[in-house]
Amino acid sequence: MATVELRFSALPEHVRTARLVAAAVARRAGVDEAVLDEVRLAVGEACTRAVGLHRSNGVDMPVRVVLTEEEKKFSIEVGDEVPETSSGPGSRTGDEAAGHPAPAAGEPGAEEAEDEGTMGLAVISGLVDDVEVTSGPGGGVIRMSWPTTPTVELP
Amino acid sequence: MDLSLSTRTVGDRTVVEVGGEIDVYTAPKLREQLVELVNDGSYHLVVDMESVDFLDSTGLGVLVGGLKRVRAHEGSLRLVCNQERILKIFRITGLTKVFPIHTSVEEAVNATD
Numbered sequence: 001m002a003t004v005e006l007r008f009s010a011l012p013e014h015v016r017t018a019r020l021v022a023a024a025v026a027r028r029a030g031v032d033e034a035v036l037d038e039v040r041l042a043v044g045e046a047c048t049r050a051v052g053l054h055r056s057n058g059v060d061m062p063v064r065v066v067l068t069e070e071e072k073k074f075s076i077e078v079g080d081e082v083p084e085t086s087s088g089p090g091s092r093t094g095d096e097a098a099g100h101p102a103p104a105a106g107e108p109g110a111e112e113a114e115d116e117g118t119m120g121l122a123v124i125s126g127l128v129d130d131v132e133v134t135s136g137p138g139g140g141v142i143r144m145s146w147p148t149t150p151t152v153e154l155p
Numbered sequence: 156m157d158l159s160l161s162t163r164t165v166g167d168r169t170v171v172e173v174g175g176e177i178d179v180y181t182a183p184k185l186r187e188q189l190v191e192l193v194n195d196g197s198y199h200l201v202v203d204m205e206s207v208d209f210l211d212s213t214g215l216g217v218l219v220g221g222l223k224r225v226r227a228h229e230g231s232l233r234l235v236c237n238q239e240r241i242l243k244i245f246r247i248t249g250l251t252k253v254f255p256i257h258t259s260v261e262e263a264v265n266a267t268d
Contacts (some may be wrong), residue, residue: 012180019178019209037240044211048179119212119248126247 003029003069007062010054018065019044022076029069030148038127039076039146045120046078046142053082053140073130075145084135157181159206160188165264169197174206177214185214189221198230201263210241215248222254231255233263 004025008014022043050063064079132143158181159174222232233255245251257263
C-alpha cells in the first residue's frame with residue numbers, strides 16, 4: 001500500500017510539485033536530512049524524463065509517482081505510459097529502456113543533451129545506489145529507494 | 156519559486172546572475188537569455204550560480220548549449236559556484252571537466268585560459 005500516490009498531467013510546471021511532495025514524504029518517513037536533496041533531484045529527473053516521453057509521444061495520460069514508506073527504506077516509483085514498442089522521435093530507445101545511462105558529459109553525445117535532457121538517467125544512476133529502470137508494453141518505471149533511520153520509540 | 160536572471164557587463168565579460176530553481180519548467184528562460192546574449196555579440200559569459208537553489212539535468216543541458224554557442228565564436232562560459240549540492244551535480248555528470256568553475260565572480264571575470 002502506497003503511503004502517498006500522485007498523478008499529474010505531463011506538464012513541466014508540475015515537476016516541481018512532485019519534487020516538493022516527494023521530499024516532504026521522504027522527510028516524514030525518516031530519510032536522512034542530508035539525503036533529501038538527492039531524493040528531490042532524483043524524483044525531479046525521473047519526472048522530467050516521464051513528462052518528456054509523454055509529450056514527445058503525444059500521450060495524454062498522467063505521470064504516476066508512488067511514494068512508499070517501508071520498514072527500513074523509503075521507495076519511489078515514477079511511471080510513464082509510453083510503451084516500449086513505440087517509435088518515432090523522442091521514443092524510448094532500446095539502450096535507454098535497458099537502463100544504460102545517457103552519454104556522459106564530454107562525450108560527443110553530451111552536446112545534444114540540451115533539448116532532450118538525456119543526462120537525466122545519468123544523474124539518477126550517479127545519485128541513487130538502489131535504482132532500477134524497467135519498461136514494458138504498459139510503459140516504463142523508475143524505481144528508487146533510500147534507507148530510513150528508524151525513529152526512536154519512547155517507552 | 157521561479158527563476159531570476161540579471162545581467163551586467165564587467166570589462167569584456169558579461170555576468171549572468173541566476174537565482175532560484177533551474178528545472179524543466181524554468182530552463183527555457185535561461186536558454187533564451189544565453190541565446191540572446193550570444194546573438195547580441197556577448198561571447199564571454201560568466202554565469203553566477205550562487206543564488207541557485209536547485210539545478211537538474213535540464214539546466215545542465217542549457218549550460219552545455221550555451222558553452223557550445225559561445226565556443227562557435229571563440230568565446231568562453233565560466234561558472235561561479237561554491238554550493239556543494241550544486242557542484243555535486245556537475246561532478247557526477249563529469250561536467251567539471253567541461254566548465255571552468257570559479258569561487259567568485261571576480262576570479263571568473265579575471266580568468267584567462
